[in-house]
Amino acid sequence: MASSDYSAGPEPMVDPAGPSLRNSEGHTDYDITWPWERGPLTPGLTCVFRVRDEARNLPWVLPPMFEAVQHVVLVDNGSTDGTAEVAAEVAERLGVTDRFTLTSYPFQVARAGEEHLHTAPDSVHSLTYFYNWSFAQVRTAYSMKWDGDMVLTREGVALLKDLSWQLRGSGAVVAIPRHPMSIESDSVAWLDLGFRFLEPWIYPMGPEFTFVKAFEWEVREFPPTSERVVTPEGMCVELKWLDQDEFAHWSTTDFDAVRTPRKARELEVYRALSQGRGEEIEGLVRVESPPGVHVIDYVTGTWMAQAPRPLVKRPDSMET
Incomplete structure (x- = not known):
């Protein structure tokens, strides 16, 4: 069952007409009722994580996000590495449990690619249904899709703090560039600055902003x-x-460089670095942190802010 612990205002009335979406398996506890059908949404921005086995990353991922947004929802999908426990510990240590909803989604979800394609969108095993259920836990006017391996820099924290009030009533959608960072050791990482990774992450909550199957x-x-x-x-x-x-959640890695260039680039980089050929890939930048500083802390706290702009130098035809 989803947690009812949510601090963004009083518990709204449930729509007497029943759920907005029912799943085909008949798991009524996981039917979906859209938040805007329950009552008025609270101003602000909620970050929604859908995670599986992200315990390693969360100590870096969660603290800046709690600093940046009004509420965090974390949906654990069958983790076996203590992800939920780590998330709860981080929230407790930071004193933000009143702004944190931790819940679980117990169904095996189809992997991206062929498995997703052949799974009905109203099944509890569908990525589409899983995402809609996860975002139905939001009670604020804006929501933010975020992954359990993405870390805000100090500039990112400041930006989201400003956006949380600037977006109010605008109806705008926000796209945020991200920079893949392959970690070789505690002190060495490779940043992919040879490809523009850009997609929308922040949306208003409403009937025109739900998830559909692709x-x-x-x-x-x-x-x-x-x-x-x-x-x-x-x-x-x-x-x-x-x-x-990095591709365990994919049912196939036969990526089309025309239709899915982002995934093709990620696979190219992953294979090159795994084989010790990072210097052969145009746009890969090796970063080494100072002694005693973890490379993640160094990049997000110092290196990224000091790096000359533009970070990504690539022909427009290679961008997504």
């Missing part, structure tokens, strides 16, 4: 008239540990 993954809809805001580079890094399989 070929490889879920997609959040938004009206073509929505203003699109693109933030500067250097706001966040995406952690990729070279001792882990």
Whole structure:
């Protein structure tokens, strides 16, 4: 069952008409009722994490996010590494449990790619349904999709603090560039600054901003008239540990370089670094932190702010 511990205002009335969406398996505890159908939404921005086995990353990921937004929802999808316990400990240590909702989604979710394509969107095993259920836990007017391996820089924290009130009533959608960071050791990492990784992350909450099924993954809809805001580079890094399989959540890695260029680039970089060929890939930058400073802390706290702009230098035809 979803946690009812949410501090963003009083518990709203449940729509007497019943759930907005029912799942095909008949798990009524996991039917979906849209938050805007329960009552007025509270001003502010909620970050929604959908995670599985992210305990290693959360000590870096959660603290800056708690600093940046009004509320955090973390949905644990069957982790076996203590992800939920780590998240709860971080929130307790920071004294922000009143701004944190920790809940679980116990169903096995289809992996991106072929498995997702062949799973009905109203199934509890569908990425589409999982995302809609997760975002139905939001009670604020704006929500933010975020991954359990993405760390805000100091500039990113400041930006989100400002956006949380600037977006109020605007209806705008916000796209944030991210920079993949492959971690070789505690002191060495490789930043991919040879490809522009850009996608929308922040949306208003409402019936025009729900998730629908696409070929490889879920997609959040938004009206073509929505203003699109693109933030500067250097706001966040995406952690990729070279001792882990970065593509375990994919049912196939036969990526089309035309239709899915972002994933093709990620696979190219992962293979090159795994084989010790990082210097052969255009746009990969090796970063070494000072003694006694973890490379993640160094990049997000110092290196990124000092790096010359633009960070990504690549022809427009290679951007997404």
